[in-house]
Amino acid sequence: MPKVVDRDERKRTIAEALLRLVARQGIEKVSVRTVAAEAGISAGAVQKYFATKEDMLAVAFELTGEFLVRRWADIDAEGPFIEVLREHIVAALPLDEQRRAELVIVFAFTARAAAQPDWARRLQRDYGDAHDLTTRFLRFGQSTGEVRDDLDVERLADLVLALTDGLSARLLHTPLLRSPQHDELLASLDLALHELLAPR
Numbered sequence: 001m002p003k004v005v006d007r008d009e010r011k012r013t014i015a016e017a018l019l020r021l022v023a024r025q026g027i028e029k030v031s032v033r034t035v036a037a038e039a040g041i042s043a044g045a046v047q048k049y050f051a052t053k054e055d056m057l058a059v060a061f062e063l064t065g066e067f068l069v070r071r072w073a074d075i076d077a078e079g080p081f082i083e084v085l086r087e088h089i090v091a092a093l094p095l096d097e098q099r100r101a102e103l104v105i106v107f108a109f110t111a112r113a114a115a116q117p118d119w120a121r122r123l124q125r126d127y128g129d130a131h132d133l134t135t136r137f138l139r140f141g142q143s144t145g146e147v148r149d150d151l152d153v154e155r156l157a158d159l160v161l162a163l164t165d166g167l168s169a170r171l172l173h174t175p176l177l178r179s180p181q182h183d184e185l186l187a188s189l190d191l192a193l194h195e196l197l198a199p200r
Contacts (some may be wrong), residue, residue, distance in 0.1 A: 009051050014039050015059040022060075023101035027108050054112070058119070061109040065126065066103040068092055072181065081146035082193050085137065089164050094172045095182065103172050110155070131157050138197075147197050156197065163192055 017039035021030055027106040030053055036043040050056045077084055094100040113119035121167030134157040147156070167185055174181040 007049065010045075010050065011059055012063065014041075014046055014049060014056065015063045018056050018060045019063065019098070019101045019105065023097040027104050032056075057109060057112070059063050059120075060105045064105055067098070067102060081141040081144060082197055085141070085160070085197075086189065087192055088137075089160075089167075089193075090186070092164055093168055100172060103168055107169075107172070127161075130161060134160055141197070145199060148199050150200055159196055160193075163189070163196075 014035060018030060018035050021034060021038045032050070033043050036046040039046070047058075050059070052055065054131065059121060068091065072088055075087045075091065092099075094103040095131050109119065110123060113123050131154075135154050138147055138156050138160070142149045142153060147153075167189055170185055171182060174185075190196050
């Protein structure tokens with residue numbers, strides 16, 4: 001009797017292989033053949049699920065969101081609000097090989113979205129979800145008196161997301177993992193969060 005293959009699980013396995021490959025060699029090394037080798041399956045098997053590199057990239061992009069949510073679930077929510085928020089931001093920053101690979105995928109997806117309306121809509125949806133989540137989080141901080149309430153909470157959410165995006169790009173371009181530049185940028189994050197959010 002032929003083995004039954006779970007299509008969703010196989011697609012996930014291939015997307016995870018793509019992320020490992022990106023972490024080691026960069027996105028320019030990604031192809032159906034190289035991802036198949038990394039996943040330990042034939043190129044033909046990969047093409048049953050993904051016709052092109054772009055198809056693999058789209059699934060890998062979704063996987064990056066899952067990994068981030070898992071890291072968030074491990075964060076201790078107790079403690080000063082700004083410190084907890086900082087931990088959530090740090091979980092999204094490229095401070096190890098896994099997170100660097102995830103961010104490379106996100107940026108590659110973002111670049112392609114400029115010319116692909118369906119990808120652009122997906123990014124808009126995801127950004128809207130992130131903005132809503134951040135807004136609710138900051139509103140809770142305002143309710144406990146730990147976040148300034150003299151500015152509109154949705155604008156504060158915009159600024160927190162922009163700060164995260166900017167630091168992500170800067171950290172991705174630093175030459176070494178956990179370099180002195182990383183420490184300097186994380187110190188800048190601490191300063192920015194305090195200056196931006198601390199009650200007046």
